[in-house]
Amino acid sequence: MNYTERGNRLKNRREELGYTTRDLAEKINVSSGTISNIEIQGSMPKLELAYKLARALNKPTDWILTGVDERFGATKIPVIGGNKTGLEWDWDTIDLTKINEFVDFPVQPAGRFYALRVNDDSMSPRILDGEAVIVDPFSTPQTGEDVVVQLRSGETIIKTLLSIRDDIIFLGSINSLYQRIIKNYVDIRFIHPIVAVARSTTIKTNKK
Structure with a gap:
């Protein structure tokens, strides 16, 4: 979407x-x-x-x-890491019983979304340091969208997807689209679209 x-x-x-x-x-x-x-x-x-x-x-x-028109009760969206600290869990192998933080918000069937903490202000003012991005790994990213990109090296970045041409990925940010980041598609593990941003006050510690 x-x-x-x-x-x-x-x-x-x-x-x-x-x-x-x-x-x-x-x-x-x-x-x-x-x-x-x-x-x-x-x-x-x-x-x-x-x-x-x-x-x-x-x-x-x-x-x-x-765009999914289904009604579900409140669920916890697991925070599985951050763009600077890295991912503690792979998005498709999350053990919800061991997650320490979650975004407390009534959306989605359990397991559709995951969340990442934002540890810098490179995407300010749209995404601020300390907030969490809500990511939908089941949607196809489109140019112009903000995305989470994980490289095969393990580095995780949050940028705007500018274009994909001849297996080359062009990334940028709202502040400096002219400072493009260029990556080969083979160096990328996944690109997932960001569908919303959660303020830091909605990030809660899971009570064991």
Whole structure:
């Protein structure tokens, strides 16, 4: 799912309910410009905003983030590492009983998403140091999206996917798209799209 798909989906649902952008903005206590930016650019929302949109549009939070229209109860999204500290678990072999931290938020069937702490401000202001990115390993990343990239060396980075040409991956950031990072596809273990950002206050310690 790319950002344009998200924006169109939210706009269509708003119009289906008969809301103007101002109506929806007032319902969730944000500016009309915030709603317009999400619909036009498909901007990646903070989890708190996604939750408010879900309630206002009478849709599950999963649908806001990924387009999946299923209703599930609250689950814990496991934090499996950070972009600077590395991954403590592979995303597909997580032992939830041994996870120390999780993002406390009512989304997704258990096991669809994972979270990573952000340990720098290279993606500021969209993603801030200390926040956690929510990652969907089952979606195909699209150009223009923010992604988590793990190299075969073990290094994990959070960047914007600029393009893929002739098995060469071009990455950048919101602050310095001209400073591209170029990687060979064979050097990359996986690229997973980021679907939302969680503030540091939503990251909880798992009680054993």
